Amino acid sequence: MIDVDFGNIDFSGLDPTFWMAAKVMVIIGLLVYLVFAGVIIRQTKYMTDTLEIGFEGVIKVFAWLHMLFALGTFVAAFVIL
Amino acid sequence: MVDIFVSGKTNLKKKKKEQKVGTRGKAKHKIYKNTHNPIAAFNYYPDHVKFIAADSKERIILVLRRHPITNIRWGVVALFMLLAPFFLSFVEPVAALPTNFQLIAFLIWYMITLAFIIEEFLGWYFNVNIITDERIFDVDFVNLIYREITDANIDQIQDVTVQVGGVLRTMFNYGDVVIQTASEVPRIEFLAVPRPDDIARIIRELRIEEEQEKLEGRAR
Numbered sequence: 204m205i206d207v208d209f210g211n212i213d214f215s216g217l218d219p220t221f222w223m224a225a226k227v228m229v230i231i232g233l234l235v236y237l238v239f240a241g242v243i244i245r246q247t248k249y250m251t252d253t254l255e256i257g258f259e260g261v262i263k264v265f266a267w268l269h270m271l272f273a274l275g276t277f278v279a280a281f282v283i284l
Numbered sequence: 285m286v287d288i289f290v291s292g293k294t295n296l297k298k299k300k301k302e303q304k305v306g307t308r309g310k311a312k313h314k315i316y317k318n319t320h321n322p323i324a325a326f327n328y329y330p331d332h333v334k335f336i337a338a339d340s341k342e343r344i345i346l347v348l349r350r351h352p353i354t355n356i357r358w359g360v361v362a363l364f365m366l367l368a369p370f371f372l373s374f375v376e377p378v379a380a381l382p383t384n385f386q387l388i389a390f391l392i393w394y395m396i397t398l399a400f401i402i403e404e405f406l407g408w409y410f411n412v413n414i415i416t417d418e419r420i421f422d423v424d425f426v427n428l429i430y431r432e433i434t435d436a437n438i439d440q441i442q443d444v445t446v447q448v449g450g451v452l453r454t455m456f457n458y459g460d461v462v463i464q465t466a467s468e469v470p471r472i473e474f475l476a477v478p479r480p481d482d483i484a485r486i487i488r489e490l491r492i493e494e495e496q497e498k499l500e501g502r503a504r
Binding site for chain 1: 322323327330331332333334335336347382384385387388391392394395398399402403405406409410412414423425428429431433
């Protein structure tokens with residue numbers, strides 16, 4: 204039973220099944236986000252193929268960092284939740 | 285008549301003046317020295333440029349982006365996004381979540397913030413206008429995987445209009461350069477670019493050079 208008090212919300216009464224479902228949804232969402240992170244890498248490559256002017260290395264590094272961050276978050280969600 | 289004496293200082297002055305003038309390549313525009321900063325918004329004779337639509341013999345004279353001040357809006361949003369977790373973590377219902385969910389929520393928030401910053405920067409960095417000695421280009425990345433490149437020959441340019449309006453644009457010297465052409469795309473716009481008057485001057489000089497080349501039979 205959820206105690207809905209807008210000044211003081213309490214999730215402690217929730218069924219563990221709810222949290223399992225929440226975990227599944229978060230993991231599915233992160234999987235979709237991983238695809239988006241891959242698209243960013245593809246997009247970066249596409250853009251740097253169009254125009255190279257000297258800063259592309261840094262941009263690619265950040266794109267890959269973002270991908271690693273997404274991967275790390277996915278693994279963290281799997282383990283921690 | 286043989287020179288009896290040539291002052292070294294005169295030669296030095298001449299050399300310094302030549303260094304100030306962009307004398308690389310056949311186009312000489314007595315405005316600026318070469319730009320060595322790859323993330324500059326006004327890149328005059330940039331170093332190490334490769335552009336997919338340019339010919340191998342085409343020399344890239346100017347690479348333009350929107351003035352950096354146009355990035356302030358998303359910069360402020362990004363700053364709020366970076367600082368938001370420190371304030372929202374005390375706000376219900378985030379504070380009521382179990383600790384593990386709060387941690388994952390933080391990670392997801394910063395992941396989205398990083399993606400936002402990367403996307404906005406890519407949109408600024410790669411949406412460029414390029415002026416070569418033969419053509420002008422407008423490169424637009426409309427969305428994640430759609431690219432549009434518009435080009436027009438310099439000798440097809442019919443009219444160049446510079447539009448600078450508003451307090452910010454006047455203070456920071458940026459505006460729009462609207463180019464009317466005789467090509468299939470009748471209008472190419474350089475939006476919110478720095479030093480629009482100098483850009484118009486460069487284009488004018490290039491048009492004059494193209495005319496001269498045509499007269500001399502050197503046009504490519």
